Amino acid sequence: MTDTPEYDVIIVGAGFAGVHQLINFRKLGLTAKILEAGGDFAGTWYWNRYPGARVDSEMPIYQFSDPELWKDWTFTELYPGWKEIQEYFHYVDKKLDVKRDVFFNSRVASAHWNDSVNRWTVTTEDGRVFRGQFLSLCTGIGSKYYVPEFKGLETFRGEVHHSSRWPEEYDFAGKKAGIIGTGATGVQIIQEIAPIVEQLTVFQRTPNMTLPMRQREISSEEQEKMKELYPIFYGRRYQTFAGFPYDLIQKPVADTTPEERALAFEDQWEKGGFRFWFGSYVELYTNPEFNDEVYAFWRKKVRERISDPKLQEILAPMQPPHPFGVRRPSLEQRYYEVYSQPNVTLVDINKAAIEKITPNGLRTGDGVEHQLDVLILATGFDMVTGGITSIDIRGQDGVPIKEKWSNGVQSYLGLASATYPNMFWIYGPQSPSSFTNGPSSIEYTSEWIISCIKHMRDNGFASIVPTEEAQNAYSAHVDELGAAGLWLGAKTSWYMGTNIKGKKTQMLQFPTGIPAYAKLCNESAAKGFDGFTLKSA
Structure with missing residues (x-):
């Protein structure tokens, strides 16, 4: 195992979430690498290059909020197309040399936790092996495409x-x-x-x-005038x-x-x-x-x-x-x-x-x-969960997360799961995800995770994992929020998992918005990350 490269954080995915994580982990002085299945940046905008593909959020809200990454960048359309989003990522890379910490064409096959050393062992489909203290899943909600069974x-x-x-x-x-x-x-x-x-x-x-x-x-010219308001736009996002x-x-x-x-x-x-x-x-x-x-x-x-x-x-x-x-x-x-x-x-x-x-x-x-x-x-995806369950992820008890979630997703705060220490995800199950503008939700969750890891480093903690009790309570809360709305009125909806045969019908995302979600996450952090078990180094 001595020749296995080891990092503080292994990030899966080089879209908005993965790049945001990498940039900010660098600022903390942590070593981090991104493993990306595709051949370039942009996440969903690398894979989805069909005719007419474009975002459904106006610029400037669909980009990073860091002034270094917008002050000298301009889009050409109010709703940018996939080519322009890829160009934006190349601009970010040119600014910050993101690429030096990315392994492209590296689809992750498995991630197994070793409780005795507090490390994840991550293996790619081509057999490369990496180790990391933390695992950040930035696979998004639409990374596993779906083809129904069509006869013939x-x-x-x-x-x-x-x-x-x-x-x-x-x-x-x-x-x-x-x-x-x-x-x-x-x-x-x-x-x-x-x-x-x-x-x-x-x-x-x-x-x-x-x-x-x-x-x-x-x-x-119009964008230059708007840039005076960009900080207000970005501050308003969380409200x-x-x-x-x-x-x-x-x-x-x-x-x-x-x-x-x-x-x-x-x-x-x-x-x-x-x-x-x-x-x-x-x-x-x-x-x-x-x-x-x-x-x-x-x-x-x-x-x-x-x-x-x-x-x-x-x-x-x-x-x-x-x-x-x-x-x-x-x-x-x-x-x-x-x-x-x-x-x-x-x-x-x-x-x-x-x-x-x-x-x-x-x-x-x-x-x-x-x-x-x-x-x-145009048959969609195994939405919200498919990007995570397509990886053989095993935690403290050795049970694959796909098996754990076969009877329904369970998480704590829509970013972590019991028995999977030091593993977080962004824009995934039971987070606000598609009920929000993507970068808005992504940056909030990413910043929360970064603050959590900084807290652990500053206080000598080696691992963090949600308790079963906290996870059960949060998941029940998401179910209750889903049942209180009109969501079940749609017979086939990827919001509820009903577009995939055999998938449990449940509210897969936090449906009451960023402020309500952030309140729960912030309350946990303010109480020393209540709902988690932290283990000293």
């Missing part, structure tokens, strides 16, 4: 591409394309390739309650539900008038982005009658853009398929106009289910065989 998929003679494994170069011109899935990825791909392909067939199960993005170019500069309206709906609500809806809609979701009245998530009112407004706005009554009912049905906002809305630019094109066909697979993939295309239950040259699988 292996017989298809055309090309098949999952959105998260997109080829570097692909020309859709003259192609007959089919796409399964109308989540965020599907929406972005559909509106991007519809003008290019010869024929596009969209297979939809659940209509996406999309919101207007209001995308636009943004000049460097709002979702880590945006705007917040949910706390005023009880019963204390408002219909006119007041109508004007609020119009304002949120026109400003665009997630304001109609994360800037609405807080009762959106708990009050069925008010939720119906919100849906009715959304339905009216969408139907105004669709002339065909049949398409209106498929894309924005009179009866909501689930409460508004209990599945993550997607942002769109011209999504509904696509369906008026003569080369685009929308198939409602609730009425004509996918029967099988054939050598020449896809057959639906109504007997129609759709001829295809390329099949796009």
